[in-house]
Amino acid sequence: xxxxxxxxxxxxxxxxxxxxxxxxxxxxxxxxxxxxxxxxxxxxxxxxxxxxxxxxxxxxxxxxxxxxxxxxxxxxxxxxxxxxxxxxxxxxxxxxxxxxxxxxxxxxxxxxxxxxxxxxxxxxxxxxxxxxxxxxxxxxxxxxxxxxxxxxxxxxxxxxxxxxxxxxxxxxxxxxxxxxxxxxxxxxxxxxxxxxxxxxxxxxxxxxxxxxxxxxxxxxxxxxxxxxxxxxxx
Amino acid sequence: xxxxxxxxxxxxxxxxxxxxxxxxxxxxxxxxxxxxxxxxxxxxxxxxxxxxxxxxxxxxxxxxxxxxxxxxxxxxxxxxxxxxxxxxxxxxxxxxxxxxxxxxxxxxxxxxxxxxxxxxxxxxxxxxxxxxxxxxxxxxxxxxxxxxxxxxxxxxxxxxxxxxxxxxxxxxxxxxxxxxxxxxxxxxxxxxxxxxxxxxxxxxxxxxxxxxxxxxxxxxxxxxxxxxxxxxxx
Numbered sequence: 486x487x488x489x490x491x492x493x494x495x496x497x498x499x500x501x502x503x504x505x506x507x508x509x510x511x512x513x514x515x516x517x518x519x520x521x522x523x524x525x526x527x528x529x530x531x532x533x534x535x536x537x538x539x540x541x542x543x544x545x546x547x548x549x550x551x552x553x554x555x556x557x558x559x560x561x562x563x564x565x566x567x568x569x570x571x572x573x574x575x576x577x578x579x580x581x582x583x584x585x586x587x588x589x590x591x592x593x594x595x596x597x598x599x600x601x602x603x604x605x606x607x608x609x610x611x612x613x614x615x616x617x618x619x620x621x622x623x624x625x626x627x628x629x630x631x632x633x634x635x636x637x638x639x640x641x642x643x644x645x646x647x648x649x650x651x652x653x654x655x656x657x658x659x660x661x662x663x664x665x666x667x668x669x670x671x672x673x674x675x676x677x678x679x680x681x682x683x684x685x686x687x688x689x690x691x692x693x694x695x696x697x698x699x700x701x702x703x704x705x706x707x708x709x710x711x712x713x714x715x716x717x718x719x
Numbered sequence: 720x721x722x723x724x725x726x727x728x729x730x731x732x733x734x735x736x737x738x739x740x741x742x743x744x745x746x747x748x749x750x751x752x753x754x755x756x757x758x759x760x761x762x763x764x765x766x767x768x769x770x771x772x773x774x775x776x777x778x779x780x781x782x783x784x785x786x787x788x789x790x791x792x793x794x795x796x797x798x799x800x801x802x803x804x805x806x807x808x809x810x811x812x813x814x815x816x817x818x819x820x821x822x823x824x825x826x827x828x829x830x831x832x833x834x835x836x837x838x839x840x841x842x843x844x845x846x847x848x849x850x851x852x853x854x855x856x857x858x859x860x861x862x863x864x865x866x867x868x869x870x871x872x873x874x875x876x877x878x879x880x881x882x883x884x885x886x887x888x889x890x891x892x893x894x895x896x897x898x899x900x901x902x903x904x905x906x907x908x909x910x911x912x913x914x915x916x917x918x919x920x921x922x923x924x925x926x927x928x929x930x931x932x933x934x935x936x937x938x939x940x941x942x943x944x945x946x947x948x949x950x951x952x953x
Contacts, residue, residue: 502738502740504736505742587849588852590861593861608853610845611819612849615822619821622834625821627827629872631881632868633868633884636862639863647885
């Protein structure tokens with residue numbers, strides 16, 4: 486009997502936004518894997534640090550933060566090899582995923598390597614998009630609104646095209662793309678309809694109208710755009 | 720001191736997908752409100768039926784299910800009046816919201832009536848979109864994919880335009896709009912790239928390639944479309 490691969494969403498950051506199922510799986514885990522930067526703490530692990538049982542085996546999947554040097558294939562090949570060893574030995578492996586496992590997560594790189602050979606289960610989590618709307622205290626979508634989720638690294642014209650096909654939008658992975666995103670939003674007269682959120686649900690959360698956002702944004706930041714909004718309220 | 724209005728996401732249906740924060744707020748609540756149909760059980764309440772404390776005051780917001788007879792304004796005026804009475808008396812009111820409170824939920828109708836006058840807090844929940852992707856066992860979005868959330872009641876040409884501006888899409892509120900949605904997906908050669916999910920995360924969950932989906936869909940159904948998919952895997 487091989488073990489089961491669990492992709493477990495741990496939510497946007499507040500440990501209280503863990504689901505009961507995630508809490509049970511993590512607190513009972515023998516083997517836990519998670520993405521980690523080459524310098525500093527794993528964000529996913531930091532969310533559940535008080536839940537991980539003493540003595541659990543931990544597999545840190547160390548991912549260099551500079552995208553231009555991203556040796557993704559070999560990192561995930563090695564990590565999936567280590568996870569597969571534990572699964573072969575009959576142990577379940579719980580993989581911690583920031584937010585939701587199947588929503589822009591790195592879990593998919595393990596999943597595509599292992600799901601064909603081992604039983605797997607995905608435990609959905611609270612997405613940072615919902616957490617950002619809660620932080621802004623403004624409903625994200627209602628009735629027949631359509632919502633677009635748009636990655637900030639896309640080219641200007643693509644961001645614009647996708648914004649114009651939606652009633653509301655979540656621009657994710659803002660980081661160093663903030664100046665470009667501001668330019669696009671200005672060009673469609675939407676800056677005053679946009680809110681900026683850093684580190685949603687954490688004590689250091691920042692919530693501002695986009696016009697008052699800082700010049701540089703951290704990786705964990707997002708812009709929500711309400712295309713039909715008449716006025717901005719934070 | 721007035722009470723606080725809590726909009727609490729209870730997730731897609733599996734009680735284990737409640738967050739720890741939602742569980743704590745509901746299990747300690749003195750007053751609980753939730754949407755309910757005019758005939759039958761409240762879905763939001765059914766998810767947390769084992770969590771609601773004995774003796775809690777319950778305010779059912781009864782919403783007629785036929786959209787053409789929807790007396791929304793008077794229902795929410797009355798309900799917000801009852802909730803406001805409890806808040807004025809100094810009691811917190813926990814409003815149960817299917818999925819996430821600010822993502823296509825009816826909570827916003829209470830929120831827009833009350834948030835100006837009383838303290839409020841939104842507790843985000845697991846969205847059915849993430850739960851559907853988990854059920855399909857297929858990652859919804861990755862890297863620089865953009866995702867569109869598209870309500871099924873929109874006209875054909877609007878659904879098509881929004882699909883064509885995305886790499887993946889979640890078509891929500893499928894119900895009686897299924898034949899129209901099938902037609903649109905056929906017209907852009909995307910039927911074999913779409914999965915159909917009913918009642919995600921519940922024991923009676925149904926997961927099928929769209930081509931094998933039933934003729935009629937219940938209200939709690941969704942279609943996920945992977946525009947770039949070469950082949951379909953369920």
